[in-house]
Amino acid sequence: MAINSDVLEVKSMTARLLDGKRVAAEIRDEVGNEVRAFVQSGGPTPCLTAVLVGEDPASQVYVRNKAKACEKAGIDGRTMRLPADTTQIQLVEVVRGLNADPAVHGILVQLPLPAGGNGGQGFNERAILDTVDPNKDVDAFSPVNVGLLMQGRPRFLPCTPHGIVQLLHREKISVAGKHVVVVGRSDIVGKPMAMMLAQRDGSCGREVANATVTIAHSRTANLAEVCRSADILIAAVGVPEMIGGDMVADGAVVIDVGINRVEDGAGGYKLVGDVNFAEAMDKASAITPVPGGVGPLTIAMLLHNTLLAAKQS
Ligand SMILES: NC(=O)C1=CN([C@@H]2O[C@H](COP(=O)(O)OP(=O)(O)OC[C@H]3O[C@@H](n4cnc5c(N)ncnc54)[C@H](OP(=O)(O)O)[C@@H]3O)[C@@H](O)[C@H]2O)C=CC1
Numbered sequence: 019m020a021i022n023s024d025v026l027e028v029k030s031m032t033a034r035l036l037d038g039k040r041v042a043a044e045i046r047d048e049v050g051n052e053v054r055a056f057v058q059s060g061g062p063t064p065c066l067t068a069v070l071v072g073e074d075p076a077s078q079v080y081v082r083n084k085a086k087a088c089e090k091a092g093i094d095g096r097t098m099r100l101p102a103d104t105t106q107i108q109l110v111e112v113v114r115g116l117n118a119d120p121a122v123h124g125i126l127v128q129l130p131l132p133a134g135g136n137g138g139q140g141f142n143e144r145a146i147l148d149t150v151d152p153n154k155d156v157d158a159f160s161p162v163n164v165g166l167l168m169q170g171r172p173r174f175l176p177c178t179p180h181g182i183v184q185l186l187h188r189e190k191i192s193v194a195g196k197h198v199v200v201v202g203r204s205d206i207v208g209k210p211m212a213m214m215l216a217q218r219d220g221s222c223g224r225e226v227a228n229a230t231v232t233i234a235h236s237r238t239a240n241l242a243e244v245c246r247s248a249d250i251l252i253a254a255v256g257v258p259e260m261i262g263g264d265m266v267a268d269g270a271v272v273i274d275v276g277i278n279r280v281e282d283g284a285g286g287y288k289l290v291g292d293v294n295f296a297e298a299m300d301k302a303s304a305i306t307p308v309p310g311g312v313g314p315l316t317i318a319m320l321l322h323n324t325l326l327a328a329k330q331s
């Protein structure tokens with residue numbers, strides 16, 4: 019008599035690791051090749067300038083990583099370091115100066131701006147981002163670029179959601195007709211992510227359109243149940259490991275955007291995502307790690323946007 023192996027099998031999955039670090043390296047190589055071809059054909063060396071106000075340690079790490087990645091791809095990566103006591107007016111002037119500099123193709127104002135900045139009043143972040151020339155806005159945070167994306171005719175795609183789209187595409191995870199739940203509705207990640215996956219056509223990548231998207235947030239009722247209904251769950255919350263195994267459906271794809279620095283119990287710090295990785299691993303069919311997941315992809319797409327900006331200049 020044949021034994022039904024389905025019945026005997028212990029019902030536990032181990033998810034496939036979605037290696038963002040590897041995919042990001044692949045994209046960075048592609049961008050690097052395109053940069054070389056562009057420069058060889060007489061184009062200017064693409065130049066990204068990051069503006070860093072104050073000395074936030076996490077921001078220092080990101081800006082350093084960006085500079086390193088630029089260099090490897092043949093992009094001129096500059097960092098403008100401004101003291102924490104820079105004023106709003108001074109910062110606006112710095113951005114205007116970069117707008118006017120024809121050698122600078124991409125401008126990135128590192129967020130968050132220091133809380134006690136601008137003489138203790140805090141910065142008006144929106145006003146700073148509104149100052150960035152939309153043609154140099156490689157973050158795609160300016161109102162023009164947000165609007166163009168919303169209308170399905172983007173000039174620049176925002177780096178973190180675009181990185182996720184590239185990862186899904188390159189890992190052959192289709193989203194068409196699937197239920198995607200995005201937890202988080204920030205202007206940087208959650209909102210543009212949801213919009214991009216719901217596009218009708220290929221404006222944000224042909225293979226990553228036509229998802230059915232739910233946006234969840236801190237006021238969502240029955241969050242666990244909503245998350246469990248996702249074929250693809252994207253967590254961009256900023257709360258360490260808040261998405262537990264009970265919130266992940268069997269076989270779901272889990273994308274963890276969270277980057278949270280928590281104490282490692284040995285006097286140091288470690289990075290964890292918004293997802294409880296060990297728990298989700300047993301339920302999901304595929305999952306991104308933290309670190310080594312979405313973070314490196316964000317930087318790869320920033321290089322891509324800088325090349326695009328140089329080509330359009
Ligand atoms: N990998 C990468 O490249 C990047 C990673 N990040 C990381 O991603 C995470 C999110 O970043 P960001 O989008 O800027 O964060 P924000 O703080 O701007 O937004 C967080 C969102 O999560 C929602 N939220 C907060 N708490 C809960 C909760 N308990 N339940 C449900 N929803 C909740 C908030 O809801 P509400 O709107 O109601 O307040 C908000 O919409 C952070 O860890 C950040 O470090 C960010 C950018 C790039």
Ligand SMILES: Nc1nc(=O)c2c([nH]1)NC[C@@H]1CN(c3ccc(C(=O)N[C@@H](CCC(=O)O)C(=O)O)cc3)C=[N+]21
Pocket residue numbers: 079080083126127128129130157177178277289308309310311312313314316317
């Ligand atoms: N104007 C602006 N644009 C941004 O795109 C922007 C920003 N401000 N402010 C902060 C967030 C966050 N962000 C990350 C980028 C790379 C990693 C990254 O490379 N992470 C590595 C590890 C990094 C580490 O070791 O700390 C990883 O996940 O493997 C993470 C987070 C971009 N952001």
Ligand SMILES: [Mg+2]
Pocket residue numbers: 256
């Ligand atoms: Mg944030």
